Amino acid sequence: MVTALDDVSFEFREGDAVGLIGHNGAGKSTMLRTMAGVYKPTHGAVRRRGRTATVLELGAGIDPELSGYENITRMGVLLGMSIAETKERISEIERFTQLGNFLQLPVRMYSSGMATRLMFAVATSTRPDILLVDEVFGAGDAEFQERAKERMSRLISSVGIFVFASHDHELVRTYCNRFLRLEHGRVIEIDRRDVG
Known part of the structure; x- marks a missing residue:
């Protein structure tokens, strides 16, 4: 048996933007999934107050046989939105993805870049109290990455607590005010100056 997290204890408060850094296999993704409730700790407890949204795995919850529109609803519900909330966000998701009529087609017909745009747009259309993000900026072309960064900046400024796991120390320093x-x-x- 492998112990992914050992004797971990911390508290985040409103206004905390927390960067998680560490080598591959250090436990960053496991910690985010435990914080989100995807994994249950074998010892201790995780306490969250407020609505939590995750951008953990682009692709989680997507059904390649469903259309883009059907997947928007499906993924929105999996992220904790009601069907009505999801429908309210469709036009904004359409604008961000720039997929046009492709949204009517099954996602299996999309290129990987098109699927990434759809998944990212839905995942970042929520308005949570707590946002947990695992390394999402490496996906897509350069234009998409710029738009994704702008979208994430707006989303981060609207949430109470933001936790971001990344190998990109410059991004971590840009978005975060606490560092683990x-x-x-x-x-x-650790202190900001000790990040990478």
Whole structure:
């Protein structure tokens, strides 16, 4: 048995934008999934107050046989939105994805870049109290990455608590005001100057 996280304890408050850094396998993704309630801790507890949204795995919840529009509804519900909330956001998702009539087609007909735009647009259309993000800026072409960064900046400024796991230390310093380094499943709070 492998212990992914060991004796981890911390508290985040309104206004915290927390960067998680560490080498591959350090436990960043596991920690985010545990915070989100995807994984249950074997010891201790996770306490959250407020609506939590995740951008953990672009592609989670997508059904390639459904159309883009059907997947918007499906993924929105999986992210905790009501069907009415999802429908209210469709025109904004259409504008961001720039997929036009492709939204009427099954997602299996999309290129990987088109599917990424759709998934990212839906995942970032929520308005949560707590936002947990795992390394999303490497996907898509350069134009999409710029638009994705702008969209994330707006979303981050609207949430109470933001937690971001990334290998890109420059992005972590840009978006975050607190920093946690994971090393072999343990968490150490560090200063901005110690990030990369």
